[in-house]
Amino acid sequence: MLNGIPINFYIMLSAVLFIIGVVGVMARRNAIIIFMCIELMLNAVNLMLVAFSTLHNDANGQVFVFFIMAVAAAEVAVGLAILSMVYRNFKSIDIDLLSRLKN
Amino acid sequence: MLGYTITQWLFGTLSLMAIMFALMMVFTRSPVNSALYLIMTFFCISGHYLLLNAQFLAIVQIVVYAGAIMVLFLYIIMLMNLNADEEPRKHVVTRAIAGLIGGMLLFVMVGALKGAEQLQIVQGGSSQIGLVKNLGKVLFSEFLFPFEIASILLLAALVGAIMIGKRDTNINVK
Numbered sequence: 001m002l003n004g005i006p007i008n009f010y011i012m013l014s015a016v017l018f019i020i021g022v023v024g025v026m027a028r029r030n031a032i033i034i035f036m037c038i039e040l041m042l043n044a045v046n047l048m049l050v051a052f053s054t055l056h057n058d059a060n061g062q063v064f065v066f067f068i069m070a071v072a073a074a075e076v077a078v079g080l081a082i083l084s085m086v087y088r089n090f091k092s093i094d095i096d097l098l099s100r101l102k103n
Numbered sequence: 104m105l106g107y108t109i110t111q112w113l114f115g116t117l118s119l120m121a122i123m124f125a126l127m128m129v130f131t132r133s134p135v136n137s138a139l140y141l142i143m144t145f146f147c148i149s150g151h152y153l154l155l156n157a158q159f160l161a162i163v164q165i166v167v168y169a170g171a172i173m174v175l176f177l178y179i180i181m182l183m184n185l186n187a188d189e190e191p192r193k194h195v196v197t198r199a200i201a202g203l204i205g206g207m208l209l210f211v212m213v214g215a216l217k218g219a220e221q222l223q224i225v226q227g228g229s230s231q232i233g234l235v236k237n238l239g240k241v242l243f244s245e246f247l248f249p250f251e252i253a254s255i256l257l258l259a260a261l262v263g264a265i266m267i268g269k270r271d272t273n274i275n276v277k
Contacts, residue, residue: 005114011216012216013118013122015212015213015216016209017121017144019208019209020125022204022205023129023202023205024128026197026204027198027201027202028129028193029192029193030134032183032185033129033134033137035176036141037129039141039168039172040125040128043148046148046160047148047151050151050152053155054155054156057232058232059238060245062157062160062232062233062238063238063241063246066160066242067246067249069163070256073171074256074259074260075260076172077261077263078260078263080175080264081263081264082267084179084182084268085267085268087183093185094191096191096193
C-alpha cells in the first residue's frame with residue numbers, strides 16, 4: 001500500500017547524522033556534549049541497521065539494534081559516573097584541561 | 104501532492120527535522136538546549152523506525168533514549184550547574200578544521216555509497232518482523248545467550264557506576 005523509499009536515501013541520512021556527530025566530537029570541548037554526539041553516531045548506525053533489516057525482511061538487524069541500545073545505556077551510565085567524578089576533582093569538564101594524565 | 108506519496112513526504116520531513124535538530128544540538132552553546140535538541144532528534148529517528156515497520160524499536164527508542172538516557176544527561180547537567188556563559192569554546196581555527204574534515208568525510212562517504220544498492224525498501228506483505236511477538240521469538244531462541252550476556256553487562260555497569268560515583272572511593276581498605 002505504501003510506495004517504497006530507495007535505500008540510498010537512508011544511507012545518505014545515516015551518513016549525514018553520523019558526520020554531524022563526528023564534527024561535534026571534534027569541535028566541542030564540553031565532555032557532556034561529546035557524549036551526546038557519540039549517542040547521535042550510535043543512533044545513525046541503528047537507523048542504518050533497521051533500514052537494511054526492513055529491506056531484507058530479516059529480524060536479526062533489529063535484534064542487533066536492541067543490543068546496541070543496551071550497550072549504549074551501560075556506556076552512558078559508566079561514562080557519566082566518571083564525568084561526575086572528574087567534575088568533583090577538577091571543577092570542570094573541559095576536555096582540553098584533562099588532556100594530561102599526571103599532575 | 105507533487106507526485107510524492109505520503110510516505111515520501113513523511114520521510115523528507117522527518118529527515119530534514121532530524122538533521123536540523125542534530126545541527127542545532129552541535130552548534131548551540133547551552134548544554135541544556137543541546138540535550139533537548141538531541142531528544143527531538145531521537146523522536147525524529149523514532150518516527151523513521153515507525154516508517155520502516157519497526158514498531159517495537161520505535162517505542163524502545165523513546166523509552167530508553169529519550170526517557171532514560173537523556174534524563175540521566177539532564178540530571179548530570181543540572182548537578183554540574185552548566186550554562187552557556189561558562190561554556191568552553193575551541194579556537195575558531197580548530198572548529199573550522201573540524202568542519203572541513205567533516206565535509207571531506209561526508210564527500211568520501213557519499214561518493215563511496217552512491218551506487219551501493221538501488222533497491223526499494225520492501226514494505227507491506229510479510230513485513231511483520233518489527234512486532235514484539237516476532238522480535239521476541241528471535242530474541243529468546245536464536246539470541247538467548249547474547250541476551251543473558253547483556254544482562255550481565257548491565258549489572259556490571261550498574262555496579263561500576265555506583266563504585267565510581269561514591270564520594271570516598273577508598274578501594275585499599277582491608
